[in-house]
Amino acid sequence: MPRHKSIAILGATGSIGRNAVTVAMGLPTAHVWCLSGSSNLELLCCQADQCRPEYLIAADPEAAEQFEFPEKWRPRVRVGEDALVWAASHEDVDTILAAIVGCAGLASTAAAIDAGKTVALANKEALVVAGQVLLPRARETGAQLIPVDSEHSAIWQAALAGRKEEIERVVLTASGGPFRDWTRDAMRQATRDQALAHPTWEMGPKITIDSATMMNKALEIIEARWLFDLHPEQIVVMIHPQSIIHSLVEFRDGSVLAQLSPPDMKLPIQYALSYPDRLPGCAARLDWSQMWTLQLSPADRARFPALDLGYAAARRGGTAGAVLSAANECAVQAFLDGELGFLEIVESCREVLEQHHFIEQPTLDDLFAADAWAREEIAKWICA
Ligand SMILES: NC(=O)c1ccc[n+]([C@@H]2O[C@H](COP(=O)([O-])OP(=O)(O)OC[C@H]3O[C@@H](n4cnc5c(N)ncnc54)[C@H](OP(=O)(O)O)[C@@H]3O)[C@@H](O)[C@H]2O)c1
Known part of the structure; x- marks a missing residue:
């Protein structure tokens, strides 16, 4: 029961x-x-x-x-x-x-x-x-x-098919956001409304902008690193525009298991609330009467340099994640308020991350302090 x-x-x-x-x-x-x-x-x-x-x-x-x-x-x-x-x-x-x-x-x-x-x-x-x-x-x-994050819920579900030490790699899928096919030059001019127009997911404004910069995937790399105790090198990001394959786990024998469903957060929310049970629910279902085309291609780290910041912070640990997350939160708000250009969100985060005083084994208080410092640094960037 x-x-x-x-x-x-x-x-x-x-x-x-x-x-x-x-x-x-x-x-x-x-x-x-x-x-x-x-x-x-x-x-x-x-x-x-x-x-x-x-x-x-x-x-x-x-x-x-x-x-x-x-x-x-x-x-x-x-x-x-x-x-x-x-x-x-x-x-x-x-x-x-x-x-x-x-x-x-x-x-x-x-x-x-x-x-x-x-x-x-x-x-x-x-x-x-x-x-x-x-x-x-x-x-x-x-x-x-x-x-509850759909990608991590998918990894959690697929990983149940094996043991932790049998996992070789996880593949985080990303829709690519509204600027998936844009050049850097075009992105430089991107407006708030364009960045808020996500092609597949309806979400709050902060995560929607994070999806457009792909900082969302950078944060998810760090999230996966801690949640599943992985080396950052075991985490791969693939662009999947349909947002139906929510992520994949590759085991050491070469088998790859994925979790699929329409882009509807009600399903991962329900699974997290009912775990370990699976119950009937209200999430959207895949329609098996139509033809599906599911594409996967490697993420372009040159056009979306936020990904490099995610890998760097996941590798470093310590205060790096706190600084990246706080800098990004502030920079996204500044972009939404018209105070920062779209590409400057990630550029400012990179600079703040590079400058910060790194602590390898922080306490929670150290992390709150690093967060506060990063916010002040971004405020200086905005005023400059
Ligand atoms: N949306 C998605 O599909 C999705 C998917 C995966 C992961 N996530 C993650 O889930 C989290 C929530 O995302 P969301 O899209 O639901 O955001 P959202 O729509 O902006 O909602 C944020 C919630 O937090 C509350 N809140 C804001 N500032 C607060 C503060 N200082 N103290 C206490 N509560 C505060 C808001 O209250 P008010 O609205 O009353 O101000 C609201 O209830 C984020 O971490 C996001 O990365 C979201």
Whole structure:
């Protein structure tokens, strides 16, 4: 019998969070214990009316102060980052769906790991910043990290067919984003709207820009490096425009196993919430009455130099992931605000990564400090 789970959906008002609410509502085994949002508190209250959680968390105290929560929810609203940490480690919660974007999701993810919870992890930045610290902690506390990122979910599923030491390579697929076939010169002029027009996935703005620069794949290389304990050389990136093969695992005998499904995040979210069970669900299905053409080609690292930064940070470990992730978060925001050109996102990240004071065995505090330093450096880049 599938086990009932009490779930905290952190980042419920975002693209992953909204899908997670839909998935959880359809799962007979899931009870939504808490939902969090930051600026979109109106949506948070609508979601709460749907799934009746025990608690609502408004992460941004300023937004919470300006918002009038309906009387029926008011007694059960908690505010601020501390409330996220409180919920993530609460004894009544089995599983945290970590869907906050960026480094803002790190403290609650770390708290859930320290409390030995199951973490369904969409917030890849937490692992990019602190995988080197979090994975050993998870081994100590017995916390289980189940990837929600479609590529890592695919690797997780395919890897179940063998033993860890039998894996020779993993292949991360990438749609190539809206600029897959653009020259560097054309990309230099790319506008915000062009970069936000992803050809296959509907996602939040930050990850959509990351897909256009291919920094998303760079972050995923680092995420895979920690999550599956791989050498960066074992991770290959292939362009797959259809976004149907979500990733592949090559075993030492030459067998390659893949996970396929339409580009719909509801499936990896559901698998992470129902694991180890597979349950009927609401995700889109492949249509076997039509002909499919599935293409794979090597990624072009000259046109998308973010990939080199991902490999470099994955090789180096230490504070490199924190600096790359924070620099990128700031640079993407600056691009969205019209303060930085498209190609400057990766150029500024490279410069900040090269300049940073590297710490090989950082603590979580060192990583937060590296993050803060990188943000200040990008701010200087923007002002220059
Ligand atoms: N979208 C996808 O298909 C996809 C796929 C794979 C992985 N991921 C990863 O999943 C994560 C979420 O992505 P997304 O696309 O869902 O992002 P999103 O649509 O921008 O949603 C982000 C969520 O985080 C909340 N949030 C923002 N800043 C916060 C802060 N400082 N403190 C607490 N909460 C905060 C937002 O609240 P408000 O909206 O209320 O402000 C929202 O609920 C990212 O790490 C991304 O890389 C996403």
